[in-house]
Amino acid sequence: MIDVVSVASEAHPLIKTGGLADVTGALPAALAAHDVTVRTLLPGYPAVMGALEGGRVVAEMPDFFGGFGRLLAGRGGGLDIIAIDAPHLYDRPGNPYVGPDRKDWPDNWKRFAGLSFAAYEIGRGLLENYRPDVLHCHDWQAGLTPAYVAFNAPTRAKTVMTVHNIAFQGRYEWSIFNDLRIDFRAAQENAIEYFGGIGFLKAGLQTADALTTVSPTYALEIKGPAYGMGLEGLLQVRAEHLTGILNGIDIHEWDPMTDLKLVQHYSHNSIEQRAGNRQALAQRFGLDDAPGPMFSVVSRLTWQKGLDMLVEVADDLVAAGGKLIVLGSGDAEIENGLAGAAMRHPGKVGFVRGYDEPLSHLIQGGADVMLVPSRFEPCGLTQLYGLRYGCVPLVSRVGGLADTVIDANEAAVEAGVATGIVFAPATVEALREAIRRTARLYGRDKVWRKMQRRGMKSDVSWELSAEKYAKLYRRLLGMNENADSND
Ligand code: ADP
Ligand code: GLC
DSSP states (O other), X not given: OEEEEEEOSOBTTXXXXXXXXXXXXXXXXXXXXXXXXXXXXXXXXXXXXXXOEEEEEEEEESSSSSSOEEEEEXXXXXXXXXXXXXXXXXXXXXXXXXXXXXXXXXTHHHHHHHHHHXXXXXXXXXXXXXXXXXXEEETGGGTHHHHHHHHSSOOSOEEEEEESOTTOOOEEOGGGGGGTTOXXXXXXXXXXXXXXXXXHHHHHHHHOSEEEEXXXXXXXXTTSHHHHTTOHHHHHHTXXXXXXXXXXXXXXXXXXXXXXXXXXXXOTTOGGGHHHHHHHHHXXXXXXXXXXXXXXXXXXXXXXXXXXXXXXXXXXXXXXXXXXXXXEEEOHHHHHXXXXXXXXXXXXXXXXXXXXXXXXXXXXXXXXXXXXXXXXXXXXXXXXXXXXXXXXXXXXXXXXXXXXXXXXXXXXXXXXXXXBEEESSOSHHHHHXXXXXXXXXXXXXHHHHXXXXXXXXXXXXXXXXXXXXXXXXXXXXXXOOOOOOOO
């Protein structure tokens, strides 16, 4: 049995702003099948404290980054949770990172140094009768944990640093150094210094025993300047420690045969039943019932996701006979652009601004196409939900999108292996052409249906990838395993 602390700033269904939460929420159950027990360390935001069942105090930290802190252990959202109850840092409603003004909380460095430090303390044996083998750190918010382990008193726990998105790095002024409680050697050995300041993700990438990211292609991409966002040099140096392990999805929560958020259930043998969901969607988004493919987006509306390009091609999409529905929020310019497109094309384009988990399921279960035209995409989950739900993904050929969707070129269509439409490069012109190509494919009923069915049958579960994480833990711990697998 291997004991792992998953150190994360979000976990579905307790607190979620994106795919990170889906991963940290679903991976523990998948790892259980491989003799790995996971406890999830989370900041005690109101949503976490409120969901904690049977919480009991397992440690006190009287001087915890400017106030009193304690650790509570309990169940929550199907997970074994250790919550950091430190109201001066985490007792704030809403989004975990930004205040009501949509700006980062000014003390985020302290909030997530706290998360990282608590993980390190647990690794050192802070909890009675609990000695984790591995501290699995997710994204920059947990990036200091491996640095504490490397420079403060040693632990026997190994550290894994997983990059979900290298665009978010946790960069701060050097002046916070003295308040981080990290040994001075961290400064001397250049481990946390980053362009004159401090980099939380950099610290983790420099010091963790193993590095992973969430798809094989992204693992290659971030070693180069086009995607490495300044960290490519360090990743080249540590390349032998870096692997890409593809995300899976929770196939029980996301199952079109049982999903309670759908109007109509269906399987790959009854895809025509999706019509009920499609109709409900058309109503919700104010679309007319003229024929033609219904393109959809469920996303943060940001430059990463390429949705400014979608604004530019919305008119062409409608001209190609398509309709478009978008659920999301983010950059004001993209929001305004989409609202404008909806005004120009009543009955053809619908935009719901906001975050709505149940509606996201209905979209996957009813729309024809899941559009993900990202400029970069570490893994991406919405295309995986799309595959599982027969909502054919149209994606750019980057990161995990390239690793999960098989393009419907004629050879792939002929061979019956296509699962979606893949385009490159991520430009307005290529997106426009991909939308036209998709509309043409949609017109070929049999081909389209086959593609949907093929997607629905593809394995998007956690099974294979959970095994890879389990193997990685075992390798780090020097545990025997039938050595060379070919991954
Ligand atoms: P990222 O983490 O970069 O935002 P992913 O594709 O990995 O991208 O994960 C996004 C997750 O957030 C998915 O579960 C998606 O369904 C969900 N999501 C994004 N925007 C919304 C929204 N507006 N309403 C509901 N769910 C959303
Ligand atoms: C990040 C990435 C996304 C990935 C998710 C979960 O938010 O942007 O591509 O799927 O993390 O790993």
